[in-house]
Amino acid sequence: MSEKEFLQKYNVKDFDVPLVTVDSVLFTCHEDQLKVLLVERSNHPHQGQWGLPGGFIDLAVDKTLEEAAKRKLKEKTSIEPPYIEQLECKGGADRDKRGWSVSVCFSALIAYQDCQAHIESVSDAKWHFVNELGLLDLAFDHRAIINTALERLRQKALYSIVPAYALPERFTLPELQKVHEIILGQPIQKKSFRRRIEQAELLIDTGEKQASGKRQASLYKMKKSSSEYRFVRNLEA
Amino acid sequence: MSEKEFLQKYNVKDFDVPLVTVDSVLFTCHEDQLKVLLVERSNHPHQGQWGLPGGFIDLAVDKTLEEAAKRKLKEKTSIEPPYIEQLECKGGADRDKRGWSVSVCFSALIAYQDCQAHIESVSDAKWHFVNELGLLDLAFDHRAIINTALERLRQKALYSIVPAYALPERFTLPELQKVHEIILGQPIQKKSFRRRIEQAELLIDTGEKQASGKRQASLYKMKKSSSEYRFVRNLEA
């Protein structure tokens, strides 16, 4: 049989296939706390419970998995997050009552200010304090996914400035340090933090200042590809 | 509608779903070179081309994605690799001629000695020098997946001793250093390498020695969970 014939006859539905979803753990920083976006499920299974924003891939619309995840996030936040990366893929026979299922999970960051207005207008989406998830009964294995995302984000806070994407495009160094401290759950030496960022030349000084009450702090923005930079030496956990 | 009714009516095949495979990049070290296991495809599409060991999930057999990947590897190597981790998930409309497809990719390591006999007995599987893949026309986007796996493995060689899993259970420090050097493509300072492993207490001295020609080297084995250890400071790339 030629490949052409083979492809003509091929039909996915002749086989037992798992169901596939994309789900995203979208973090932000607000009120000196880490928050994660959750959605109240309108459909079975787990109707009424909180879960991660996500859903099925639209084969006709989505070109890639990341596009699918972004599309789902955009529905809730109105914009695509400035940072998104694949986290892990969960799959198994028992994680979804509908059958063998695969969830391709993403971890993303966004500035609170950039999407709060829209999120408030969407009735089923809400920021939740990461520290207070203990009380909630989350859908599927979404709690475990959030924990994995948190762990990864903590690692990144130790060796990169990826957490900057939880801030607006322009931000001050004290703000950035605060975000790292919130993620890590502990204070960082100001000098160490600034020194390494300066030395690696990861930020651009916009020349502007931010009046935050007392002495004004310089406003910076990320250089392109600064998020890929990895410090040789980690901050201590 | 109750959840029970919903689940009774639910049928995956009522929806357009992508096809899902698992694929693994299995590395080993041999003849001072990094090698990757490839399989000659017996079926369409890409019949006759080399590709990663993998295939469809057997919903009746596999409990998780990792189990599916291990099962596929075992078919070619006769054993499960001592190290396997999820690498990334590739998905898109165009990566497979059969339709929208998702590949859950794993990266794994194994000792050459532990599986070479069986691999030689399997007619369609073969170790390929990683440095000589340029000549091959690999199936699907498998070349890109291998490159991602390589990049990740290089990172791990800088901050962990995961590469030890490309060696037999018992190995010498010079052997381990050599594996790291092969992965990194450059020499490492012997003293630095040994110092950090000793200090982190990652290995157990078995008391045995290996006669490799000249002075005998001590044989070590990994401690449990040493593979999760991450040095605070990387080797320099």
Added chain:
DNA sequence: CCAATAGTGTCTATCAGACATTATCTA
């Protein structure tokens, strides 16, 4: 004893931690 490989001693360079100090802002 020689050659080769295993393993150690030790100096330097780099960079994070600690914390004191200075600078700049508003009230």
Added chain:
DNA sequence: TAGATAATGTCTGATAGACACTATTGG
């Protein structure tokens, strides 16, 4: 001017790089 926040100076400590040195083996 006082108080607060931003930013810097500088010492210490940990650890990787460099490389010379010693130790142990087989021939």
